Amino acid sequence: MISAKSQAKRRYVALAILSPLTILLVWTLLTAKGAVAPIILPSPAAVMASFLDMVQRGYSGVGIWTHLGASLARVGIAFFAGATLGVAIGLLRGRIAEIDALFLVPSEIVRPIPPLGLIPLFILWFGIGEMSKILLIFLSVFLIMMVNAQAGARSCAVDALRAAQSMGAGRWQIFRFVVLPSALPQIMTGLRVSMGTALTILVAAELLGGDRGLGFIILDASSFFRTTYVFAGIILIGLIGLVSDRTIALLARRIVHWEGRR
C-alpha cells in the first residue's frame, strides 16, 4: 500500500521533470540544425549565455537584481493589497445582500474590461510611473479575489451557520469562525489564479514605460532584436510564476487541510 503510493509519487515527480526536459531537447534540436533563424528562435545555449551576461553585468546599465526587485515590488504590493481588499469585500458580498447590491453593477461592468484596455486611461489619470503599474495589477487581482471569496462565502452550509447561531455566536464570530474558513478553499484557488494574472499584467504594465523591470527588459531587447535577452526575460518571469504558484499551492494544502477529505 505504502510502496504503491510512493511509487506513484516517484512516477509523478519523474514525469514533471521529464516534460520540461523534453521541450528543451526539441528546442535544442530545432535550433541546432539551423532550421530556424536565431533571431526568431535562438538556441537554449545562446539564451543561457545572455542570461548569465545579465546576471553578471546587468541590463541597460542596471543590475539584474534591481530589475527583478522593481518587478517583484510592483507585483507584491498590488497582489497583497488587491487580495486583502478583494477577500474582505467578496466575503461581505457573499453574506450581506445589501453590500452585494452596492457592488454588483460597478464590478460587473469593470470585470469584463481587459486590464490592458485600461492602460491608456490609467496613463491619463495616474501618469506612466509606479502608480499606474501597481493600480493596474491591483485591479485585476482585486476583481478575481472578490469573485472567488464571494463564491466561497456562498458555499458555506446553512447547517454550519445555524449551528453557530444556536451555540451563541455573534455576527462577527460567525464570520470569523464559520464563513471565512468555509471560503478558504476557494480563496486559495483565487490566489493562484490571480498570481498568474498579476504576472501577465506586470509585463504589460511595464511596457508603459520606465527603465526598470523584467517587462522593460523584454520590450527593450525586442526593439533592438536581441532575441536571446527577450527569451531570458520571458523565462525569468515564467520561473517566478512557477515558484509563486507552487508556494501558494503548498501553503493552501497546509492551511486548507480538510479540503477533499470529508
Place this chain on the structure above:
Amino acid sequence: MSIAAPVITLVSREGSERGDKPMDSSASVRPILKFEQVGFQYDGRAIMRDVSFAIRPGELVAVLGPSGCGKTTILNMVAGFLQPTEGAAIIDGQEITGPGPDRGVVFQAAALYDWMTVADNISFSLRCAGRPKAERRRVAEEMAALVNLTGFEDAYPYQLSGGMRQRVGLARVLAAKPKVMLMDEPFSALDVQTREALQEEVLRIRDRTGCTILFVTHSIDEAVFLGDRIFLLTDLTDGAYDEFAIDLPSPRANGENRLHPAFIRLRETIYRKMRH
C-alpha cells in the same frame, strides 16, 4: 405474554382543545417547552395550524412522522431558525424569537467544523461566550469523556467515522448546557449497529444530565426506544396528532428493551396508525 402494568396510552389530540390544559402527569410541573396554537405558513401555504403541546423538564419527546409532515418545521421553530406565523413557541416562559445557546441542535449531517479540532468543535459555544482557553479545554475533555471520545480531542472531524462525528455533535451541544436539546434525525445516515449504540448513548446522557430532548425521527423503532412520549404526526394543517405515552422498563438505556413485548406491541400500534 403477560404485562403487569399498562404500557401504552394513546391519546388522540385535536387542535385548539388542548391549549393550556395540563397534560397527564405534567399537572404540577411548569413545562420547559410549550407550543400555543402555533401555525406556520410558507409561500402562502399552511404547513401547520393550531398546534399545541407542552413538554416537561427532563422529558424525551420523539416527534415521529413521514417526511413532509412538518416535524422538522417544529424543530426549526424551537431552535429559532423559523418563526411561527401564528401563536407562540415558548421556552422556559419566554417566547422564542431566534436561535440561542439555551436550545442546542444536533443536525442530521453533524455540521461540524472541519477546520477545528474535536476539542475546539465541542467548546465552540464557550469560545463564543469569551471563556478562557483553559476552561474551554477542560469542558471539551469532560464532554468528550461523556460521549466516549476521550483520546480524540485533537483529531479533526474528517478523521472520524460517521458515528463519532455525531458523538462530537452531541458533545458540542451538551457543552453549552442547553435547556432543551433538539435532535434532527441525527442517526438516520448511520449503520444499524452504530445507530443503536448511539440511541443507548442518548438515553444514558439524558439520565446523567437530566436534559430535555426533542427528538425528530421517521423511524418507529427509534421513537419507541427513546421516547417518554411520542408525537405521531401525519398532517398538521388541522393541528391534530396522536400522542403515545411509553412506559418501558427502566433503565431505558438497555438494548434488550427492543425485544420487550411492550416495545413490539407499541411498534405495531404505531405502525397500524401510520398506515391507517
